[in-house]
Amino acid sequence: MGLVEKWEMRYTRGERRRRCALFEKRVSGQYSSQLPPGMAPIRLASASRWWFRGRNMASIHLPERCGVMLLPDCTLFPHGGLPLYIFEPRYRKMLEDALEGDCFFAVARLLGEETGNPAEYIAPVGTIGLVRASREQNDGTSQLLIHGVMRVRFTEWLDERPYPFAAIEPVVSYFKPEKQALAAMKTLRGAVEDAVRPLPEEVQNGVFALLDRAEDPALMSDIISQQFVHEADLRQELLEMDSVGDRIPVICEYLRKARLGGEE
Numbered sequence: 001m002g003l004v005e006k007w008e009m010r011y012t013r014g015e016r017r018r019r020c021a022l023f024e025k026r027v028s029g030q031y032s033s034q035l036p037p038g039m040a041p042i043r044l045a046s047a048s049r050w051w052f053r054g055r056n057m058a059s060i061h062l063p064e065r066c067g068v069m070l071l072p073d074c075t076l077f078p079h080g081g082l083p084l085y086i087f088e089p090r091y092r093k094m095l096e097d098a099l100e101g102d103c104f105f106a107v108a109r110l111l112g113e114e115t116g117n118p119a120e121y122i123a124p125v126g127t128i129g130l131v132r133a134s135r136e137q138n139d140g141t142s143q144l145l146i147h148g149v150m151r152v153r154f155t156e157w158l159d160e161r162p163y164p165f166a167a168i169e170p171v172v173s174y175f176k177p178e179k180q181a182l183a184a185m186k187t188l189r190g191a192v193e194d195a196v197r198p199l200p201e202e203v204q205n206g207v208f209a210l211l212d213r214a215e216d217p218a219l220m221s222d223i224i225s226q227q228f229v230h231e232a233d234l235r236q237e238l239l240e241m242d243s244v245g246d247r248i249p250v251i252c253e254y255l256r257k258a259r260l261g262g263e264e
Contacts (some may be wrong), residue, residue: 107129
């Protein structure tokens with residue numbers, strides 16, 4: 001399957017190992033920013049105790065501990081959107097606590113069976129996200145949209161909650177030298193432009209509008225990783241890179257190979 005076909009597919013993951021079902025929609029390389037069809041946002045999450053100032057990560061106040069949703073082969077990047085269907089009892093409780101508190105929980109990649117030390121079956125770096133909208137169904141399940149905020153490292157797994165709960169520390173991305181930031185963004189954009197060239201003009205314009213939101217190489221690399229990188233292991237590898245300069249050649253090479261594969 002070529003890159004174009006992958007971008008035009010809908011991905012829906014059903015129940016896997018009793019986990020939360022995950023709705024993803026990649027249309028022309030873009031996660032849907034809307035809720036799943038038929039989902040009217042009844043409860044809008046309010047993060048009154050935590051706040052944002054534009055995209056300045058230094059202005060975000062994060063909790064020191066939070067609930068963590070474990071999902072196999074799923075990686076959420078900062079600024080990415082992830083619609084979720086919550087049906088497992090422990091995650092229902094986690095969502096309830098989040099909505100009654102700071103509206104934050106993290107998403108982490110599950111690497112194996114949940115036995116023994118959590119650090120052995122959970123990726124060390126995930127993304128803390130803000131619940132943007134949540135709707136509880138009559139059967140107690142919920143549909144929600146979580147917005148990725150920042151990479152976090154899980155420093156300690158705690159047993160005080162009925163759901164995965166961890167102490168976290170922020171992982172701050174950096175790019176050096178700063179004077180090469182514009183050149184780095186041009187390189188990333190050029191790689192995407194080459195990759196989407198076979199797509200219809202309308203789709204290309206949508207992709208470029210998405211990239212236009214990026215104000216720095218870190219944000220642009222996360223947007224591209226969220227929307228265009230489909231390999232689970234590579235997504236996790238990119239998430240764990242705090243150096244933006246290290247991410248850029250990896251992303252460009254992935255897009256180059258994907259483009260060539262789609263042309264075969």
